[in-house]
Amino acid sequence: MAGQVDALYIYLLLVSGVMTALIYIAVTVLAIKYRRKPGREAHQIEGSTILEISWSIIPFFVMLTFFIWGAVIYFKERTPPADATEVYVVAKQWMWKIEHMEGQREINELHVPVGQDIKLIMTSQDVIHSFFIPAFRVKQDVLPGRYTTLWFKATVPGRYHLFCAEYCGTNHSGMGGDIVVMEPQDYAQWMAGGPSAPLQETGKQLFTQLGCATCHRFDVQGRGPNLTGVYNKAVLLEDGRTVIADENYVRESILNPTAKIVSGFKPVMPTFQGIVSDEQLNALVAYVKSLAQPPTGTAGLQNQPATSPAQPQNMQVQ
């Protein structure tokens, strides 16, 4: 991606360099050639519609090439490959917390293997931050209360700057770190050094601990939808809308369950805002995503509403 951005940048530099040179030369030459001389009056000219229309339209078409090329690159930057390795990022004042799917965690460092597409799923615990790797020409703001994503593929092993690019308070300029790009075998070795359980395993344990499993059942129909195979599928809502159950939807459903009720279900789920941390949320989301492939014999999307009336639970919003 860096090469593509640089190519476009060089194209823009050339075009604007030529433009700047033309204007500078024109101003200089005209200013000298038509300097005041005794006996020579200024020649009054009204203007020229043809000239003016052409120097409105021609630059516009040149600019359209900037737009199209830039939009193509942007489209690629915003569309992660489906098989990219996912890494969760939680930003807070003033550090970057990284969670790999394998369970490895790190702070202000992100180890990645060379040649692999990496998709970062990012959120913030407090204010807006921005994940910026200048060497890869990528940047994405990281917001509280939702996920944003960024992807890249590193091509040369080494250490690269990671900066926070959105002003976030006192130690904004200290909120940096390194992207460590490693050869695949070194990366495998580094990854093996981690003691933790895979992220979706942590999520599965939380799913039981927090009592999610009592309603979101996999055997019989519970009070909540069966989550098997839900991720990245269209979901029909109670109000008739259809949404894609992406990471942000799963996240919102945990923190603000009544925002988008699935068709046929009652708004009985309590919020987990303030109960689960951003890291735990990531684990839960990773777990729900891991359920995307339905095991045989489960109901999948064939969710039916619960027959027994649900008792609203009272849990404090914190």
Added chain:
Amino acid sequence: MASTVIPANQAQAPAPKLNYLNNGHSLKSWLLTTDHKRIAVLYLISVTVFFFLGGFFAMLIRLELLTPQGDLMQADTYNKVFTMHGMIMVFFFLIPVVPAVLGNFLIPIMIGAKDLAFPRINLLSWYLYMVGGIMISHVMLTGGVDTGWTFYSPFSTEYTNTKIVEAGLAAFMAGFSSIFTGLNFIVTIHRMRAPGLTWNRLPLFVWANYATSIIMILGTPVVAITIVLVAVERLFHLGIFDPRLGGDPLLFQHLFWFYSHPAVYIMILPSMGVISELITCFSRKRVFGYNFVALSSIAIAVIGFLVWAHHMFVAGISLYAAMIFSFLTFFVGVPSAVKVFNWTATLYRGSITYATPMLYAFGFIGLFTIGGLTGLFLATLGIDVHVTDTYFVVAHFHYVMVGGVLMGYLGGMHFWWPKISGRMYPEGWAKLSALFVFVGFNLTFFPQFILGYVGMPRRYWQYPPEFQVLNVLSTAGSSVLAVGYLLPMIYFLWSLKYGPIAPANPWGAAGLEWKTTSPPPTFNFDETPVVTWEAYNYDEIPAPKELEGPGER
């Protein structure tokens, strides 16, 4: 050194008649004046104070960035310093500077009116501006504010304990000041033009201020609302922007940029108007394509309202929203480019002299070209992702706002100083300072483009050592620039007492303001002028013999 344009002995005898300056000397006659020219002078003094205050903070920033470590001040102090620099320069200098000083002074005279339509509201504008200015000074002296001038939520609403509400109210006050100014200009330009002064005979400076006024009255209320919402969320914890309270932080950015992007045109358009006056006068020609230049101001004002989200390409807006805003942004590039081309074409077959105002006009074209073209880089999505929030953006908007607005303002100040003060400034010193400004400016800000592309984020108190060379260049340039800004301050003051007496029309310029005395009488004209000529009728006005030309040295 101080070769002057008009030798004193050839100037008219000191005007014995009453003018706006000697019509009353008491403090009350100034503080309660409703004369647009006196109010312009009040603004001139106050924006100058704020300019040097903002400049002082800029110097602190540049000194801190001389070394990679944060060693001159604490991180918190640095954050407050750049916030003050931004707030003061944007709200208390760049937005009011050309409309409130030059516009206030000149628009009624240029259209042959006695005053603005609402002289008391005009005075109120200045008082609101001063209340805002005193509030921001109070904030500055009692702890400051550390959000940057952009006030992004939720940092501003929930995560900082600095004086957000008071600083916001200061901007709110300054905002109302500019709403009133805009209202005053629009009504004045519609209702008070002299007989015969049709719309297509108006000086382009008036057109530019008219376009600016539209933005002021349509855009500024939105930022006022935004400031109130920030205060409400901060004081009462109502969820508007903070997602923890159920708000949306992107809503803040949409509201903020809906005003703050058009605000860039509030700053630049009046300066563009100045440049049109300067280029025509010192080429002794009518402007090339009057209609295109006049309407391009209106086009910029209108299209300028449709591009705000180009500040948010990496903020988390949808892919297609970003594409639409990128596309629309290129549209606003067209009228700006048209102006530059038309000014350049105006030089063709002119009779050009190089007095200081013209040097500033050349400087404006040079710097605005770079500022405008780098704006296209930022409008290009794939590039913006990399360079947004880096020093590339910092360099770009300084090229437009400082390179553009300030070159226009200083050019205009030199051009109309004889009219405002009744005295000529020293031409040699003025040329020297124009050179300092141009060289110092480029040395300060050009390295920042490179700095941004190699990845230095903005608002950084410390930075990796590999960025130091470019930062040192930038700091060196800023000290040259500072000299360039201090010089006019000194020689303008000097000229008040020692400058040669200015004649009514030292430049042989077109425009009604040159048909009255320097300085003008309180009601501008002894009798209402009747306009029977087109704008920039330089073929009908004799060039002054003394006007300095390269062939006459």
